[in-house]
Amino acid sequence: MADNRCPMTLPTERTHLFDPPAEYKRLRETDPMTRLSFPDGTLGWLATRQEDVRAVLSDPRFSTYLARHSSPVRATPPEERGELPPGTFTSLDGPEHAHYRRMLTGLFTVRRMRQLTPRIEEITKGRLDAMEQAGENVDLVKEFAHPVAALVICELLGVSYDDREYLQEVSEVIMSAELPTTEIAVVAGGLYSYLLDVVRAKSAQPADDIISGLVTGDNGLTDEEVVGMAVLLLLAGYDATANMLGLGTLALLLNPDQLEPLRGDDQAAQDNLVEELLRYLTTVHLGTIRGAKEDLELGGKLVRKGEIVVGALAAANRDPRYYTDPDRLDVTRERPSHLAFGHGPHLCLGQQLARLVLRVGYRELFRRFPDLRLAVSPESVKTLDDRVMYGVYALPVSWSKQPVPAGAAGE
Numbered sequence: 301m302a303d304n305r306c307p308m309t310l311p312t313e314r315t316h317l318f319d320p321p322a323e324y325k326r327l328r329e330t331d332p333m334t335r336l337s338f339p340d341g342t343l344g345w346l347a348t349r350q351e352d353v354r355a356v357l358s359d360p361r362f363s364t365y366l367a368r369h370s371s372p373v374r375a376t377p378p379e380e381r382g383e384l385p386p387g388t389f390t391s392l393d394g395p396e397h398a399h400y401r402r403m404l405t406g407l408f409t410v411r412r413m414r415q416l417t418p419r420i421e422e423i424t425k426g427r428l429d430a431m432e433q434a435g436e437n438v439d440l441v442k443e444f445a446h447p448v449a450a451l452v453i454c455e456l457l458g459v460s461y462d463d464r465e466y467l468q469e470v471s472e473v474i475m476s477a478e479l480p481t482t483e484i485a486v487v488a489g490g491l492y493s494y495l496l497d498v499v500r501a502k503s504a505q506p507a508d509d510i511i512s513g514l515v516t517g518d519n520g521l522t523d524e525e526v527v528g529m530a531v532l533l534l535l536a537g538y539d540a541t542a543n544m545l546g547l548g549t550l551a552l553l554l555n556p557d558q559l560e561p562l563r564g565d566d567q568a569a570q571d572n573l574v575e576e577l578l579r580y581l582t583t584v585h586l587g588t589i590r591g592a593k594e595d596l597e598l599g600g601k602l603v604r605k606g607e608i609v610v611g612a613l614a615a616a617n618r619d620p621r622y623y624t625d626p627d628r629l630d631v632t633r634e635r636p637s638h639l640a641f642g643h644g645p646h647l648c649l650g651q652q653l654a655r656l657v658l659r660v661g662y663r664e665l666f667r668r669f670p671d672l673r674l675a676v677s678p679e680s681v682k683t684l685d686d687r688v689m690y691g692v693y694a695l696p697v698s699w700s701k702q703p704v705p706a707g708a709a710g711e
């Protein structure tokens with residue numbers, strides 16, 4: 301069981317826009333539970349096989365709380381390892397985690413998402429109108445992916461859409477994997493006080509949104525806890541959705557043979573397309589982290605109590621034991637089960653919302669602009685390697701104006 305090889309740091313270098321670092325493939329086949337060196341000098345593990353990653357995320361002997369100050373790419377100095385703000389339930393375990401999570405699950409059900417569909421369609425079409433008016437050459441990330449994601453999350457939480465630029469800026473800083481933790485803490489502090497004002501305003505004058513529901517509900521939550529929960533939803537929901545809209549569109553533009561489901565009305569085929577893009581792109585590219593609560597065995601290795609394990613979602617989602625030809629984007633795969641939304645008790649709370657926004661977003665985009673194309677070379681598209689979520693900074697696209705049908709002029 302002992303492993304004396306020199307430990308590696310998390311592989312992050314990509315050789316292909318959509319493929320995880322090549323090193324993952326080698327590890328998955330030859331050393332699937334490998335020793336990993338963390339930036340704070342501690343030694344942990346990297347799991348790359350889907351079976352092991354599922355185990356890390358679902359075995360109650362693994363804790364998110366123990367891993368709350370760990371990152372495979374950035375060290376948090378001991379003096380900055382303060383307690384978590386109240387309501388930060390994603391870093392809690394067991395009953396404490398469930399206490400907060402169950403107050404939100406009812407707000408993200410498939411049924412509730414069905415009710416939201418017309419509003420999401422309206423938001424999406426509104427942004428496409430704006431894009432069309434802006435010209436025949438735009439940055440799709442700026443004009444479509446970010447505004448759609450921001451509008452949806454602001455609407456859901458009940459936060460003013462006028463503040464979207466501020467929210468976008470803070471989310472970029474907080475989700476950065478490289479900026480110093482002190483800088484992030486200052487920006488996060490600003491976001492907490494901004495949301496505290498929103499929470500107090502909603503207590504005085506509630507509306508039909510998540511923050512109002514939480515502050516007026518009979519749940520014993522303090523304003524500070526509601527703020528903590530709102531911060532999580534905002535950060536988790538906004539960035540992840542925007543990045544999947546941008547990167548997913550790029551993947552479709554570079555694989556035009558995969559666009560067929562978006563041309564028809566077969567919702568099941570469109571659902572498959574979204575699922576396959578989630579699997580293939582796995583935007584939570586740095587993986588998920590957990591700490592071992594006791595000595596345990598995983599993938600044939602002894603993980604000691606307190607050691608941190610990174611579950612490489614991107615490697616697990618390309619595991620040939622689970623998928624035929626895993627490195628191929630194939631939107632006809634039957635609803636591939638994947639780990640892009642995680643697994644176990646912390647499985648993404650917003651997954652149904654994300655699926656809905658992505659299905660409507662890709663469908664309406666390619667309906668409105670059937671000849672949408674990339675306006676630059678794929679090599680010049682800059683990727684978000686330095687962020688917790690993978691994606692593209694900008695996506696310059698163009699299209700041809702459709703001729704106005706005869707007789708429609710002047711309508």
Ligand code: HEM
Nearest residue numbers: 390536537540541544584588640641642646648649650654
């Ligand atoms: C394509 C979009 C999205 C992706 C790829 C994604 C991915 C993930 C992943 C991988 C996790 C698990 C993290 C872990 O186990 O450590 C997660 C958790 C979470 N996600 Fe998402 N997410 C997306 C959209 C959303 C949206 C739209 C929301 C809400 C509005 C959301 C809210 C959350 C929350 C609150 C958690 C923590 C759940 C818990 O700890 O119980 N996500 N997400």
